[in-house]
Structures are given as C-alpha cells and as structure tokens.
Amino acid sequence: MCGIVGLLGKQAVNQGIYDALTVPQHRGQDAAGMMTWSEGRFLLRKSNGLVRDVFHTRHMARLKGNLGIGHVRYPTAGSSSEAESQPFYVNSPYGIALAHNGNLTNSEQLKQELFSTDLRHINTSSDSEVLLNVFAHELGKQGLHLEAEDIFDAVRRVHRRCKGGYAAVAIINGFGMVAFRDPFGIRPVVFGTREEENGQAVMIASESVALDVGGFELERDLSPGEAIFVDIEGNIHTQVCADRPQLRSCILSMSI
Numbered sequence: 001m002c003g004i005v006g007l008l009g010k011q012a013v014n015q016g017i018y019d020a021l022t023v024p025q026h027r028g029q030d031a032a033g034m035m036t037w038s039e040g041r042f043l044l045r046k047s048n049g050l051v052r053d054v055f056h057t058r059h060m061a062r063l064k065g066n067l068g069i070g071h072v073r074y075p076t077a078g079s080s081s082e083a084e085s086q087p088f089y090v091n092s093p094y095g096i097a098l099a100h101n102g103n104l105t106n107s108e109q110l111k112q113e114l115f116s117t118d119l120r121h122i123n124t125s126s127d128s129e130v131l132l133n134v135f136a137h138e139l140g141k142q143g144l145h146l147e148a149e150d151i152f153d154a155v156r157r158v159h160r161r162c163k164g165g166y167a168a169v170a171i172i173n174g175f176g177m178v179a180f181r182d183p184f185g186i187r188p189v190v191f192g193t194r195e196e197e198n199g200q201a202v203m204i205a206s207e208s209v210a211l212d213v214g215g216f217e218l219e220r221d222l223s224p225g226e227a228i229f230v231d232i233e234g235n236i237h238t239q240v241c242a243d244r245p246q247l248r249s250c251i252l253s254m255s256i
Helices: 014-022 057-062 107-116 127-142 148-161 208-213
Strands: 003-008 031-038 041-048 067-073 088-090 096-104 164-172 176-181 190-196 199-205 217-221 226-231 236-240
Touching: 003 014, 003 096, 003 164, 003 176, 014 031, 014 057, 014 067, 014 199, 014 208, 031 096, 041 057, 067 096, 067 164, 067 176, 088 127, 096 107, 096 127, 107 127, 127 148, 127 164, 148 176, 148 226, 148 236, 176 199, 190 208, 199 208, 199 226, 208 217
Parallel strands: none
Antiparallel strands: 003 067, 003 199, 031 041, 031 067, 088 096, 096 164, 164 176, 176 226, 190 199, 190 217, 226 236
C-alpha cells in the first residue's frame, strides 16, 4: 500500500505536495519522492525515509514549477532499495513521470512483452516501472500532438494489458497531469479543486485527507476504470476507459 498525490495549479506546488504527503504517510513509510515540472524540465527528489527526512530546504528550493506528483512507498513488490523509490521517469514519448499504488499480477509477463515486443528495458524489479513503460508505449502510438481522447485511448489499452489492482498519477511533459484507476476500483483515487488567485488548482490523491490539508474541496472518487486528465491550463477531462468496469474495492485501501 502506497500513497500518491498529484497537483496542478497556478503557483508553486512543492509545498502543497509535501504537506499532502505527510497525511497519507501511514500508506508507506519506507521512502518518499516528488517530481515537479517547470519550463519543460522534470525536477526530482526521492530517497528512503519519511517525508520530513527526505525533503530538506535545499531540495524544496530546487523543486520548482506549478505541476508535480508525489509518492510515499511501502514495497509490496520489488525491493526496498532507494533506486525503487518513486516517482519513476521515462524520456520517450514526450517525457513522462509516474507514481503508482498497487500491484500488477502479470508483471513478469509484461516485462517480457516490453522487452521483446515494445523494445523497452526495465531497470528495477518494481512493477511501477513496468506500469509506466506500458503506459508510455501505448501513449507513444498517438503522435506528436496529444488531445484528451488520445490519452484516454492509451489508458484503455493499459487496462487491457495490465492485470491487478492499481492507481497511478503521472505528468506528461508539456501536456498536463493524468491519473487512472484499475477496472475493478481496487485501489482508491480521489480528486478535488481549489480556487486560487489566478484560477483553479486540481489535486489528485489516494485519500481525501490529502485534499483537506491543502484546502481542496473533494469533487469525487474516480470510478473503476476511469481516467482523469488535467491539461496544462487546468481544464479537467474524465472518461471511463475500461471495457467492463466493476467496483470491487479493497477495504484496507479505501479513501477516507
């Protein structure tokens, strides 16, 4: 069980993500990480330890930008090494960073497919890196200019390939923030909004308490198989991307 947070606003998001991560830290106390995006660059800090021990003033100063994702980790798959703390990043296509909560039950099969068919190399034993590369491969089929429907099509193919319970939030360089929930809704995802001086901010998290600490108003849970895309201007797009979604949520990982 891990905790995920994504935030897109009109001002710096580093402190908002930090504060949000401290609340669902019961979901994972082994490692913490944050990736922000600013002017076409990804900025990363992650390490083993609690949120308060991972992020110091010098790290926070470097995590610039009004778009970012965060993660607190409990290693249910892979090892507990610092290299497997999240978020993960791939440079193709576009540049994508992803944080993930859950388990892929067909991770080994997907690794083989990624190597032999998709020509992608997995560098860790984490199924989160597998999920990122499956999503990146499917998104790479869409071409240079992405629309919301292109992203939802990619998520639809991710659901067809990936088995298990998972929730993920990701940054797509230059396009915005996307999150999706498995077709059975096993892992929780919620989103909320907050009015800022220059417009609306959107937060996505694995628990609603992460929204509360930042003054966000809870909009709702994502439905089983649903994806949300928040474009770089802050516009919200949602769509159920699973073929046969059913709610079979895990009582131990429900949002509160």
